Amino acid sequence: MISVKNLTKEYKKFKAVDNISLAAKPGEITILLGPNGAGKSTTIKSIAGLLKFEGEITIWEYPNKTVDAKKIFGYIPETPALYELLTPWEHAEFIAKAYKLDEDWKEKIKAIFERLEIYDKKDKYVRELSKGMTQKLSISLALLTEPKAVLFDEPLVGLDPKAINEVLKIFEELKRDGRSVLVSTHIIDTINEVWDRAYILNKGRITSEVTKARLEGRDLKTMFFELTEGAEE
Template sequence: MLSVTNLVKTYGKQNAVNDISFELQGGEVVGLLGPNGAGKSTTMKCIVGLLRKTSGEILIGGEDHLSVEAKRLFSYIPETPYVYDLLTVQEHMQFIAQAYGIKEWKDKARELLENYELDDKADKLGRDLSKGMRQKVSICCALLTDPKVLFFDEPMIGLDPKAIKNTKRIFRELKEAGKTILVSTHLIDSVESIADRIMILKDGNIVGNDTIANLKIQVAQEEGGTLEDLFLELTKDE
């Protein structure tokens, strides 16, 4: 569902993303990990078209990532959620439904708002929402379109424990439905229980891309070692 080939993003003479290639299949949840400045958000923003890549090829569902056909296939939830100040929560859902031409949307919107305990906030304006509520609205809007590919940039930041649990449950349901999910985060424990595979970035390079079990074997990690230990080993300075 997602193919990234020789992706490079340069700022001046510095490569923020350094010629990386990877693929994601349907029904796969992949965690994109890395320290601050590793290139996680830059990679994701290049994929969804918010940043112009310097070179390389990105295909979503076999279509160029900037094409209208590709954009119909995915949803993106940014690290800093943006909502419209003068639209209510319910109007956000209506706006997304109309933008994507979704006719039967009200029942699904109601279910999503209930899942994230926003049903009693449906008439609240965007400007009056806390950051956590904005994050929940952003997730609800992304899920309403029933995308085949979802990109989450730090999805758990700002969410309360119950919302985090609900989000993990929804991840599992999406995976079972054959959806493809790329989750960028530095909260390692938030992806360990849901990711089929981990990609670890360091200085714009992929230094690990495999299942957690296989990565532990590759770095000869001691039995009982955690994903955090693995992460620190792969990203340590030489």
């Protein structure tokens, strides 16, 4: 699971995140919601190990910045972090060598590329790919290592409806496999059918934790706006 306990991050005297705790449990799709400036990006980057912070973050009980944690963690950033002069296939090969994957990685990535309809672009330079294609590539590379915990930051932005539907199916498959799935998004309507647990973040604090089972027919989007009313959208 992804566990965040008492996370605090200050920039000089400004607290971007103020003592928050959350958990993305195995076999659940957990979403993180919040208006601009709520602290979502700081939280995501802290979990991914990109920022110094106060508190404790673990990935299946391993401290998030350790090699053991990184071996079982997949991260899809909002802006794909790719090498413009490498091809999608070369990216996959790099990941396979870095993680010392078995030789069957080629069949695995081929299947993922075909599913997300980028296999025909496998030999093009990344700089030649569209925003949607690079997003699909970023998702593909994170899934290649078969992580036990996956963090998606705005994964649906730039994708066409067919690709969005496929990514939602991937979320549910990861859930069925008992993996931890944490999704930071502002596209509430699109993800409304698949989420299990939601954390609403506002002004650096968790204002609400809710499960779909306990929502009792209330609309998550309406609840979100009620709790963040007056915040910057």
